Each structure stands twice: as structure tokens, then as C-alpha cells.
Amino acid sequence: MSASRLSAPPLPAEPQVMRLWHGFLNGRILVASVLLIFQGLGTVQSHANPWLWAICAIYLGLTVLTRIVGRNAPPPPQTGLHWLPLIGVDIAVVCLLQLWQAGPLNYTPLLALPILMASALGTLLLAFATTAGVTLLMLGWTTWQSLYGPSDLTQQYFQTALTCAGYFLMAYLTHQLAQRLQREQQLSLQSRLAAHLQEQVNHLIxxxxxxxxxxxxxxxxxxxxxxxxxxxxxxxxxxxxxxxxxxxxxxxxxxxxxxxxxxxxxxxxxxxxxxxxxxxxxxxxxxxxxxxxLAGNALQATExxxxxxxxxxxxxxxxxxARLRTEKLAAMGRMSAAVAHEIRNPLAAITQANALLAEDLTDPGQQRLSQMVTHNAQRLARIAEEVLDIARVQQQIHAAEASALPLDAQVAAVWEEWRAQAPAGAQDTACPRQALVQLEAATALVAFDAEHLRRVLVNLLDNAQRYRSSAADGLQLLTGHNSASHPLDPAPAQGAQVWLQVWSDGAPLEASVQRHLFEPFFSSQSRSSGLGLYICRELCERYGARLGYQRLVRNTARGPVEGNAFTLVFYPAAALGTPSYSFDTIVV
The missing domain is CATH 3.30.450.20 (PAS domain)
Structure with missing residues (x-):
């Protein structure tokens, strides 16, 4: 659809009332011209009263002046003195012509013109008032004729009454037709505006x-x-x-x-x-x-x-x-959350009962069995907490607001906190929590919540620590601006983008694992719930950031080494006032 179709519909150049008004103005000029020509011919041929010709000439001038001055809009329909230059002039001219004419010529039929004008353009009161005035003038003229000439007075009064009754009937019918015409015009205009509004709504939708x-x-x-x-x-x-x-x-x-x-x-x-x-x-x-x-007449109208x-x-x-998969994941999330919530209560009872039982066990074999129960109960509790954590993330996402964080300072604080934590298992003991840290975005501010950024970074560091080698630089933590080392945007977009990367020299991921890396409840380990990376991505998308995975080569003390890199590209803090893409609903 073109833009012109959405512009406001032009009002009709010649509305019905304006056409009637212009028709009456032109009709008055035509009547005045015919009277002037007729009186001019009569004056030349029979030396008639020259005042009649002068009256017709003045009347023609007044009608032309009225046509020029009042061409833009008709007078208000209410009864008032503003009708005197129109109706009053017409009635006065007809009366003067009828009074001063010497022959048997009758000008009274011309009184229908002001009656029609008052009926079509004015109110019903104006129409009847004009007709009543014409009736009184005609009765007065009949009385005048009966005083100065022998005539059948009864027949003349009857003829005048019959004519005036016809004038009243004509005034009423003309007014009703004009009102109906105006109502039809208003309905047509309203329908046109409604159709145009509906067209705009349809176009936008x-x-x-x-x-x-x-x-x-x-x-x-x-x-x-x-x-x-x-x-x-x-x-x-x-x-x-x-x-x-x-x-x-x-x-x-x-x-x-x-x-x-x-x-x-x-x-x-x-x-x-x-x-x-x-x-x-x-x-x-x-x-x-x-x-x-379309019906036949509609087809002709829009051929x-x-x-x-x-x-x-x-x-x-x-x-x-994709929508179907999202619905399936949402249904699975709701079911998993409900199951995890129901598991927690009996699991707590099992843990407490096992702890009480372990106090009375002296046999080493039975103690080992009790420890197995404890470890597996703790594992089940962690899985249930991770499943329920999705609902907590949803509440945090809706409650948190992005703030301008100094990236390097925040990353350094999270790194020191994570490194200072006690080792979580045997693998951590064999591979101390050490890494090559290169923070090169000292002046960069990013739009993120501090607690959510800590959570994302800790999860990425935990994953990298789990699969890294024992080399000191087998784990690398880097920040920076757009550069050749930027893994997600080889050709940077407009404006400087800030990124954070966690790299480890672990084995490459299988293609089947990469395809489902950020999906919930997917994990290559049997002891993992597969929710960590899923929650990280949703937290990042809340702030317009992007979290992605690539296989990259990094320089180490052993030379170039290929490893797994998780890179987070931040939304610029300068655009905090603009809406960003957000994952606003995590349904569980």
C-alpha cells in the first residue's frame, strides 16, 4: 500500500449543500438576466416604463455581487436578518415589477424562487415565514386590484388562496427533501471516515x-x-x-x-x-x-x-x-519444576533419617553404604535446586534493572572470589584454580546487573575448570573491545562492542553436543541437569547481550593451543535508555 492511501481522505470539493447554494445563486443570476433582457426589449418596442428596466439592472448587479461574495459558504440556516439580501431582495424586486408593470403580465410565479431557497437552505420556520410573507403580499395585491377595477373578488381570493396553499406544500416538501439530502451526506461522510480508519488499522496490522x-x-x-x-x-x-x-x-x-x-x-x-x-x-x-x-452494482462501481x-x-x-519446540520445553519445564518441588520433601526426610542412622553404625561396610546414600541424596538435591532455579531466575529477571558496570573491575572481583573458594572435588585439587587473566577493557561500561554477571561468569568458569588441563594457562579469562581476536563478530558492527571470554584447553565438543549446548535439560554428563548454560544465556539476553560458543586457538606457554571459548558480547551501556531485546518470560 502506498503512503498516499494512508493520508487523510480529502473532503468533497462540492458537497450537496454547496451545490444547492451555488445552484440558487446561478438561478438568481439567470432570472435577473432574463428579466433585464425582457424589459429592455419591451422598453424599445412599446416605450414601457424605464424604471422596470432599471430595477432589473439593479437586481442583476445584486445577484452577481451575491454570487461573488457568498460563493464559499451559504448563510446560516437559522432565521435572521442575514437572509434579507437574498430572500428580501427577491421578494421586493418581484413586488416592484408587479406593482409598476402596465400590462396584464403577472410576475408572482417568480416568488417561488425565494420560497425554494428558504426551504432548501434554511430551517422549516424560515421556509414557512417566507411563504407566509408571500401569502400576505399576494392577498394584499388581490385586495388592491379589487379596489381599482371591476372583477370577481371571490374568484380572485380563491385563486390566491389556492396558489399560496401550493406554496406552503412546496416549502414543506422541499425542506424535507433537503434535510434528507443533508442526512445522506453526513452518513456518507461518516462511512467514508470509518472506512478510511479501518483501512489504516488493517494496514498497520x-x-x-x-x-x-x-x-x-x-x-x-x-x-x-x-x-x-x-x-x-x-x-x-x-x-x-x-x-x-x-x-x-x-x-x-x-x-x-x-x-x-x-x-x-x-x-x-x-x-x-x-x-x-x-x-x-x-x-x-x-x-x-x-x-x-461482489454484487453486480458494486462491481460496476469498482470496475x-x-x-x-x-x-x-x-x-x-x-x-x-521453533514455537512448537518452545511450547514443548515450557511444558517440560513446568512438569520438571513440579516434580522437583515434590521430590525435595521426601529427599529431606531420607537425608535426615540416613544421618540419624549413620550415628549408630560401626561396621565399615555399612558406613560406606550410608555415605553412598548421603552423596546420592545430595546429588538429587542439587538437581532439584537447579530445576527450581529457573523459576527464581524468572523472578530475578523481572525485578533486576540494568546498570552501567565497569567490566574489568567487576570481572576481577568475581575472579578473585571464585579462585578463593575451596576446591569442590578431586579434579579441582589436581588442577588448582589458576588462569591467565587479561583484562583490556578498563574504561568500558556494560549494561548488566552485577549479581547476574557474577552468576554467568562463575558458571562459565566452573565449566572451563571441569574440562581444562593442568597447565597454568589452560584456563584464560579475557576482556576487550572489537578486534581481530573477537570471535563472534569478525567484522564488527557500528560502534565499539565490549566482550568477555572464558577459554579453556579442553577437548572439542561433539557436533551433537554443540547443537544442543544451550538447551535446557541437555548435558553430556550423566550427573548434570543441563541447566547451567541455559540459565546463563537467558540472563544475557535479558540485557541484550549475546552468549556464544566457538572453538578457538589461543597462545599459551606451550605455543598455539586450540580450545573451547565461551564469549559474551555486551549491550553498550550508552544505550541504557533504549529498549533492548529481552527474554522476559521463562515459563516453568
Missing amino acids: IHHLNDGVLAMDQQGLVHTANPAALQLLGCAPGLPLPFALAAHAGNAPLSALVAQTFINGAPLAADMDLVHAGQNPLGLHARTWLTLP PLPAQWCVVFLHDLREMQ
């Missing part, structure tokens, strides 16, 4: 839909297409409408579906693959609906439009599958 929307005719021409549809069809964003869908060979399955919809006269749905040159096949789910056929439309909705199958 369709334009911002993630799904594609097409409107096609039976010849396969696309008359309406939103940006999402053009992108799915592989068309240029500014493609002029209408265009033939079949012109692109890759859209043949969709063209066939639309044609079949018109043949069947019923909506259809199908999954299809669109193959465009130089692009991977795109899987789409298409649904079609037919609009109701360039097709008699029937086919509306097509296009859905990217990849997004549909």
Missing part, C-alpha cells in the same frame, strides 16, 4: 505481521502484499503492485494452490517448499480463503477490481517448529 499476507485475483495477480510476504516470496521490498505470482518460477506451488482454491470455491491449506535461485529451499505453510463475490479475492496467509515452517 498487516504491515507489522510476521506472517505473510497476499490478496490475489483469479488471474494470479497479487494486488496486496505485506513486507513479510514479499520477503518469503523472495521479491524486492519495493516491488510495484500488482505483479504476477507465477512470474517467479519458485512460486509455482503457491500459484497452483491459489488456482485450486478458486476452482474448489473453498479454503485450502498445504505445506510446500519454495525454491528460489541462489537461495535455500524455504518451507511454508500456506492457507487460502475466498472473499464473497477495475476483481469480482472475488483470494487471501493467502504464509507461515514460515521454521518459525512454527
